[in-house]
Amino acid sequence: QPIRRADYLPPDFGIDRVELEFDLEPARTLVRARLAIRRIGASDAALVLDGEDMELLGLALDGNALAADRYRLEPTRLTIPGVPDAFELVIDGAIAPAANTALEGLYISSSVFCTQCEPEGFRRITWFLDRPDVLSVFRTTIRAERARFPILLSNGNLAAARDLGDGRHEAVWDDPFPKPSYLFALVAGDLAVVEDRFTTRSGRDVALKILVEHGKEGRAGYAMDSLKRSMRWDEETYGLEYDLDVFHIVAVSDFNMGAMENKSLNVFNDRFILADPATATDLDYANVEGVVAHEYFHNWTGNRITCRDWFQLSLKEGLTVYRDQEFTADERSRAVKRIQDVRVLRARQFPEDGGPLAHPIRPDSYLEINNFYTATVYEKGAEVIRMLEALLDRDGFRRGMDLYVARHDGEAATCDQFVAAMADANGRDLSHFLRWYGQAGTPRLTLEQSHDAATGTYALTVSQRTPPTPGQPDKLPLHLPVHMGLIGRDGAEIPLRLEGENAPQGTSRVLELTEASQTWRFVGVEAPPVLSINRGFAAPVVVESSESEDDLALRMRADADPFSRWEAAQSFATRLLLAGIAAAAEGRPPPPTDAFVAALAAAFDAVEGDPAFAAELLALPGELYLAEQVAVIDVEAIHAARKALRAAVAQGLVDRLRHVRTGPPRPFAPDAASAGHRALANMALGYLSTIDGPAAAMAQYRAADNMTDRFSALAILSELDVPERTAALADFHDRHAGDALVLNKWLGLQAGSSLPDTLATVRALLDHPAFSYGNPNKIYALVGGFAGNALRFHAADGSGYAFMVDQILRLDPQNPQVASRLLKAFGRWRRFDADRQALMRDAMERIAATPGLSPDCREIVGLSLAS
Numbered sequence: 001q002p003i004r005r006a007d008y009l010p011p012d013f014g015i016d017r018v019e020l021e022f023d024l025e026p027a028r029t030l031v032r033a034r035l036a037i038r039r040i041g042a043s044d045a046a047l048v049l050d051g052e053d054m055e056l057l058g059l060a061l062d063g064n065a066l067a068a069d070r071y072r073l074e075p076t077r078l079t080i081p082g083v084p085d086a087f088e089l090v091i092d093g094a095i096a097p098a099a100n101t102a103l104e105g106l107y108i109s110s111s112v113f114c115t116q117c118e119p120e121g122f123r124r125i126t127w128f129l130d131r132p133d134v135l136s137v138f139r140t141t142i143r144a145e146r147a148r149f150p151i152l153l154s155n156g157n158l159a160a161a162r163d164l165g166d167g168r169h170e171a172v173w174d175d176p177f178p179k180p181s182y183l184f185a186l187v188a189g190d191l192a193v194v195e196d197r198f199t200t201r202s203g204r205d206v207a208l209k210i211l212v213e214h215g216k217e218g219r220a221g222y223a224m225d226s227l228k229r230s231m232r233w234d235e236e237t238y239g240l241e242y243d244l245d246v247f248h249i250v251a252v253s254d255f256n257m258g259a260m261e262n263k264s265l266n267v268f269n270d271r272f273i274l275a276d277p278a279t280a281t282d283l284d285y286a287n288v289e290g291v292v293a294h295e296y297f298h299n300w301t302g303n304r305i306t307c308r309d310w311f312q313l314s315l316k317e318g319l320t321v322y323r324d325q326e327f328t329a330d331e332r333s334r335a336v337k338r339i340q341d342v343r344v345l346r347a348r349q350f351p352e353d354g355g356p357l358a359h360p361i362r363p364d365s366y367l368e369i370n371n372f373y374t375a376t377v378y379e380k381g382a383e384v385i386r387m388l389e390a391l392l393d394r395d396g397f398r399r400g401m402d403l404y405v406a407r408h409d410g411e412a413a414t415c416d417q418f419v420a421a422m423a424d425a426n427g428r429d430l431s432h433f434l435r436w437y438g439q440a441g442t443p444r445l446t447l448e449q450s451h452d453a454a455t456g457t458y459a460l461t462v463s464q465r466t467p468p469t470p471g472q473p474d475k476l477p478l479h480l481p482v483h484m485g486l487i488g489r490d491g492a493e494i495p496l497r498l499e500g501e502n503a504p505q506g507t508s509r510v511l512e513l514t515e516a517s518q519t520w521r522f523v524g525v526e527a528p529p530v531l532s533i534n535r536g537f538a539a540p541v542v543v544e545s546s547e548s549e550d551d552l553a554l555r556m557r558a559d560a561d562p563f564s565r566w567e568a569a570q571s572f573a574t575r576l577l578l579a580g581i582a583a584a585a586e587g588r589p590p591p592p593t594d595a596f597v598a599a600l601a602a603a604f605d606a607v608e609g610d611p612a613f614a615a616e617l618l619a620l621p622g623e624l625y626l627a628e629q630v631a632v633i634d635v636e637a638i639h640a641a642r643k644a645l646r647a648a649v650a651q652g653l654v655d656r657l658r659h660v661r662t663g664p665p666r667p668f669a670p671d672a673a674s675a676g677h678r679a680l681a682n683m684a685l686g687y688l689s690t691i692d693g694p695a696a697a698m699a700q701y702r703a704a705d706n707m708t709d710r711f712s713a714l715a716i717l718s719e720l721d722v723p724e725r726t727a728a729l730a731d732f733h734d735r736h737a738g739d740a741l742v743l744n745k746w747l748g749l750q751a752g753s754s755l756p757d758t759l760a761t762v763r764a765l766l767d768h769p770a771f772s773y774g775n776p777n778k779i780y781a782l783v784g785g786f787a788g789n790a791l792r793f794h795a796a797d798g799s800g801y802a803f804m805v806d807q808i809l810r811l812d813p814q815n816p817q818v819a820s821r822l823l824k825a826f827g828r829w830r831r832f833d834a835d836r837q838a839l840m841r842d843a844m845e846r847i848a849a850t851p852g853l854s855p856d857c858r859e860i861v862g863l864s865l866a867s
């Protein structure tokens with residue numbers, strides 16, 4: 001019963017107008033839908049509406065009540081045969097928001113009614129053609145008790161509001177833009193409103209309103225500032241303006257994902273709205289900025305132009321992630337943003353691409369679409385857009401965007417149509433590039449270089465190969481940008497002149513790889529150069545290179561591309577770590593680190609003046625990334641090797657690290673430059689604690705005037721088995737008791753600890769008042785945090801696996817989306833030793849054998865076991 005992309009058929013009916021009436025009561029809410037329906041397909045087609053978990057109270061067609069024999073009601077649909085070509089259908093139904101623990105459709109979060117309809121939640125509100133290619137104009141009437149629900153919101157503009165006399169009131173909202181049902185939203189509750197205004201370039205005065213829990217108003221300022229900067233950026237970068245008189249953001253505490261771009265009524269997980277110096281880290285601030293921008297940018301890439309079907313999800317998500325990444329790059333540091341995004345891609349998407357859940361950015365089939373809101377669709381999707389920018393250059397990309405918007409505004413489009421707009425606007429054939437949409441797996445590039453001193457010719461051969469993924473044994477060569485430069489031994493960039501060209505064309509070029517293997521010849525290259533390849537990470541690939549340590553060291557300090565300087569440091573460190581992992585596994589001493597430490601010191605000295613970049617340079621590759629690089633994952637060896645290299649770096653750079661921590665204290669400000677200073681100071685503190693122990697971290701913990709410095713110190717202490725650890729964790733809890741978002745950090749830190757009693761701690765925390773199974777943020781922090789703790793989740797006795805199975809089975813009946821996300825932790829089971837493989841397989845079989853398992857979990861466990 002999987003849904004296949006190839007089976008797409010346009011709908012038989014359109015719904016031009018939707019009038020919804022809600023009588024809100026937490027236990028039982030009445031929903032009336034008045035639908036203006038028009039036949040667009042075959043004359044004999046029955047009307048089949050999606051609907052789940054609702055009570056049908058009445059049906060009327062053109063004013064006449066339908067008798068029970070005129071329709072068929074099944075658990076997931078309502079079929080009405082023999083309908084006319086154009087008619088009005090009125091559906092009366094009842095739903096139970098207070099009992100909705102799946103957080104899809106209409107539910108209640110801390111006494112506030114809210115909705116989540118993407119992808120298929122609207123069918124839990126009323127019966128509908130709940131698919132993104134059915135676009136309707138919505139009018140929404142909301143009635144509720146005024147005292148408990150003073151604020152009543154839906155999409156669009158407020159058309160009317162009145163008192164109903166009986167303690168209840170009513171609001172009517174009109175959204176003039178046709179939209180699919182997944183963009184519908186309703187919010188009702190008692191919330192505080194933070195207001196501001198924005199004037200668009202063409203003079204529209206927009207009211208901006210952020211709604212938060214009473215008492216949290218002071219934490220909404222950064223989100224508001226981010227929103228205004230996003231609105232300005234989209235005008236300046238793409239000429240795209242906001243199109244209504246009001247823009248609402250509502251922060252709720254119970255939310256499965258990050259946020260949702262409902263037309264003019266974004267609903268957010270409150271962790272991506274609320275931020276102040278005492279409770280939010282610099283990472284939290286950056287996330288608020290990025291997610292606010294992301295959801296705002298969806299107004300064009302997602303809402304004005306939506307997706308034809310859910311297989312096209314990356315059409316809006318990949319593009320919108322690319323847009324929010326570019327916004328952050330423009331607002332903050334481009335190099336640092338690129339490094340951070342590549343880190344996330346490698347830690348989350350590369351493993352997905354290399355495992356049983358591998359899928360193309362445009363999947364071919366699914367059982368449960370919620371399972372495909374993945375790093376592949378989002379982050380790799382953004383990389384594919386970024387490659388188009390590299391191939392067409394910035395101006396060409398902008399021309400393509402303009403054409404895409406001009407052609408498809410108001411439509412439900414496909415990925416093919418997006419690429420066609422890019423091609424047509426630039427007179428290019430991008431049919432080969434389209435393979436990126438259909439082929440899963442991370443391509444691997446290999447290099448061959450030769451230099452002919454007699455003719456001054458340097459030849460570079462690049463070959464590509466994509467490993468097989470489930471269902472795709474054979475891969476075709478892809479069309480990708482090879483962004484490269486050549487560096488002389490003196491560290492100077494070499495002008496790049498290809499054979500046949502009259503003159504060099506810059507020192508950094510994008511070559512286009514389309515074949516399995518291609519060779520480029522550069523002339524005027526006097527001596528063998530050092531190759532700098534995949535600059536800026538222009539293509540989401542693995543470059544297999546056997547670069548010498550000397551070349552890596554040269555590029556670490558002299559590469560003109562800052563990303564590549566960082567990348568060279570990561571490659572050098574990875575090489576040492578892999579040798580260290582092998583040594584740890586075999587009980588041999590670790591490899592010598594002097595050359596790397598010296599290179600790191602030189603690279604560090606070369607970046608003085610950019611502390612955020614220096615902090616990235618000092619951050620060693622993570623355990624998840626390293627796990628991907630070895631044949632059989634040995635979590636203990638990985639942890640030990642990384643710890644050993646950290647100690648060696650600390651020793652080798654000790655003077656520099658101490659110097660970083662001198663100087664007068666700076667007043668707190670959330671901007672990127674201030675955050676960079678904190679990032680570097682805290683990186684240094686972490687290294688120095690391997691030499692000095694907990695004293696400095698404890699002092700900083702006590703003296704900190706902001707959450708970044710306090711929490712960084714706590715995170716360092718949390719990895720040390722010392723009395724200060726217990727004291728600081730207890731103090732942190734007491735300081736922030738009652739603040740759910742801060743206590744989630746506290747839960748996550750303990751769940752991620754490498755100390756041996758972590759599982760026992762996590763079990764005990766399940767009963768702590770800071771934890772609750774009803775709140776996804778808490779589950780992700782504690783249970784998800786443990787699943788991400790490779791060392792403890794993969795404990796050799798299987799205790800971590802058994803714990804996770806219990807948690808997943810407990811969560812699945814109440815919130816399958818959350819359960820299935822946790823279940824993905826078992827996906828890479830084939831990469832472990834035989835004992836762990838057996839334990840992980842048994843764990844998954846226990847899940848598979850559970851009666852009543854959700855389709856969400858059934859799909860993930862099925863794919864994982866089949867690999």
Ligand code: ARG
Nearest residue numbers: 118119257259260261370373
């Ligand atoms: N469209 C939202 C965003 O990326 C994500 C909503 C996903 N929700 C879900 N239940 N899968 O901005």
Ligand code: ZN
Nearest residue numbers: 294298317320
């Ligand atoms: Zn999105």
